[in-house]
Amino acid sequence: MAWILRPERCVIGIEDNKPEAIAALKKATEGTQTEMAVIPTKYPSGGEKQLIQILTGMEVPSGGIPADIGVMCQNIGTAVAVAKAVFEGTPLISRVVTITGEAVREPGNFEALIGTPIEHLLEQAGVNQNAVSRLVLGGPMMGYTLTTEAVPVIKTTNCVIAATAAELPAPPPEQPCIRCGQCAEACPMELLPQQLFWHAKATEFEKAEHLNLFDCIECGACSYVCPSSIPLVQYYRFAKGEIRAQQAEQLKADRARERFEARQARLEREQQEKELRRKERAKAAADAAAKKQAEAEKAAAEGDAGDERAAKAALVEQALARKKAKAEASRPPAPNEPPAEEKPDIEALEKQLSQAQSKLETMQGMLDDAKAQQADNVEKLERAVAKNHDRVKRAEEALAEARQQLAAGATESQPTH
């Protein structure tokens, strides 16, 4: 690991209650880059942040990891496993497990293959099955209880405690806090356990979080020294759990709100587009109706009087004529009927022209609107206007041509007749 990381300093910390190990390590580290430091046996010196502070004097920042201050901390077992893997090519298949507790006759350290049932190890250590009241995996302060011995050794199984009822008795009932302050003296992370306790009890979770609740390593030193036997660590776990649940809820709520807002925006957009289209259509319809009205009035004016009936009659006549023209046009054109052909042609062409003109007017109107509002479809409308312009032009040309032909045909037909 030193080869990879190239550290400035490499230190092994060892508590002073292991004299044989100290001697062995001393011999092993002679002449190497690795130093050995003997530290007083005080719980929880083995905690990562505490060990770093003891050996180097540097503090890991709140909410941070050792890498933030340029330190890497690994335990001896990991270092040995890495060495074995690199130098011998063996994977991690065994580890040293400590079996202890007053219910075992010969407590000790066992090197066990991963997967060995704890039951087997306990038997090797001479366990008295009847005396075991609590089976703890880990240490007495931070370990967790097992429900059965039929569990295997895994990579993180460091210790098994087969405790009698006298050794680890049930905790006495909680008494009121007498505010002695021993918990704050014992805390290795320099937190305020008393304040955290009050806030956790009163479910004032923001205040607890503000007092760095999440820096608590749950070592249990505070509850160990409490004269009133208050289960402090359980209170902190409860508070942490509640805060995490609240944060998850908050995240869910935020995401739901974002989705909702996006949906609202989309619906509104669609609504607006619909409105716009509706307006256009209404406008076009209004224009067409206006146009029709204008034509009708014009026809009424052209017809003998401002007589409505006459105007209507004219309209009806026009419609009939159109119909006739249509009927004639659908007949296969006969070569000896050029004038007849051309006549309906002219009417049709006139109609086409008027339609094209009205459409052009509509488009022009829309374009003006759009230009006034500076809407997005100005270009589209301009194109449409241009198209209609062309259409009108073509219709006019066609009409002119037809009229010419008609005139020519008339003069032609006269000599034939």
Add this chain to the structure above:
Amino acid sequence: MAFVQQSSPHAHSARPTSRVMLWVLIAALPGLLAQTLFFGWGNLINVVFCIAVAIASEAALLKLRKKPVAFFIKDNTAAVTGLLLGLSLPQFAPWWVSAVAVISAIVVAKQLYGGLGSNPFNPAMVGYALVLVSFPVAMTTNWAEPAMLWDGAPGFGETLATIASGQQTAVDGWTMATPLDEYKHKITTHTAVEVLNHPTFGEGIAKGWEWVNGAFLAGGLLLIGLRIISWHIPAGFLGGLIVMSLAFGNNADLYTPLSLHLLAGGTMLGAFFIATDPVSAATSHQGKLIYGAGIGILIYVPGAIIRTPWRSAFCS
């Protein structure tokens, strides 16, 4: 086989509150012994009586509050309150004065605020202050004159009778003003030497009282050695008092001298047993120093005017 299921931590080894309070009781015994030796049976009778009334009233209130009585009595805190009052009250104080002091301490200053851990003030001192203000005659005229237990002090029966009779003023022949009182009153008109001639001062600094304070000092040091209390509050207390006395009252002809302040009155009892009540005191070490110093300074200020147990009582 069913194993116990519990979340960590699994080990617990602290001195429970009951054990802490027991040590306080034990550490106060030398002082009680000295008081009995030098001032007669009064204090002992008062202590026993006050402890009994304290436990009884706490039990009654717990029952009223529907809390488990035995669970809370077992933590010995009521007993300590009774002890402190028994040590502070005048030796010949009528029984009803003691009873009122204890009952108001336990019921009003402790249980009505929520019980153990919730009292803002030291209950014993609240009780003391209450009777001092309510029964000034009984509290000022019943201090025993220093007389050895076997020579001069009234006998057990006589003392008991006086207390039980409940008369406000005890027999004149047995009582005397306390040294601090005496000095403070007389120094305005006499010189230091003349004042010190008064029998209450004896050959030493203050007859009887010096032994009592010495005994309480020893008990306090025992508590610090056992880490029941930390040294911060007593150090702050005594330091504040010493500094104030030396700074402002160094002339023995005009002011009560430092030696009297420290050894004649309830100073040591206050510093080690009363001010260190964890519930009403500061929690952190720096806080404790400041808290103790504050009490010491405040005690000096009316020092010329008020008797020491009263000073400790009001200031803590």
